[in-house]
Amino acid sequence: DGGITQSPKYLFRKEGQNVTLSCEQNLNHDAMYWYRQDPGQGLRLIYYSQIVNDFQKGDIAEGYSVSREKKESFPLTVTSAQKNPTAFYLCASSKEWGRTYEQYFGPGTRLTVT
């Protein structure tokens, strides 16, 4: 079955540590995205990638980094510079980059930093 996988489902880290969240898709989609979800705030865009080897900052990129070395993979690193890293992180992809293309979401990773 085609889809998006995110691992792990739950992640716990100590403050000051960097952590990398995995996102893999087998939909052959060009565009990929990372969102952060906090209670009552909808989803906010962290980074997006229109195509392999390219990525752009979203609305809340500070304290995060990404890479897009392969079409199917778009890992997100939460660095120690991110002030409030505890959140639910969602990865998504779309066939192409444009307003008419719906995004397909992975199951999410819940990160807790103490």
Added chain:
Amino acid sequence: AQSVTQLDSHVSVSEGTPVLLRCNYSSSYSPSLFWYVQHPNKGLQLLLKYTSAATLVKGINGFEAEFKKSETSFHLTKPSAHMSDAAEYFCVVSVTTNAGGTSYGKLTFGQGTILTVHP
């Protein structure tokens, strides 16, 4: 700039009664509009989308939405609620904007509406 307002943070209905989740949008350009559903601790699933074709859009699980440009609304409805419909619903707008000469689509999410279905 674009924005989305979901008019109710919580909606509660009885099983078998109609569902109405309200969404208003603001956009300077012709938008695409989507409704997504999210069950607890899960990713988002697309219910339906509007991309400037028919204004009444039918989606999965018996949901539909009507695009009303004059009212800038895209309300989600279902004639008869089922217990499995209990979830959080997001209205989303997407427009094509330009950044550095490259056109792209950006999604703007509403705050979400939690739907509770009582037996």
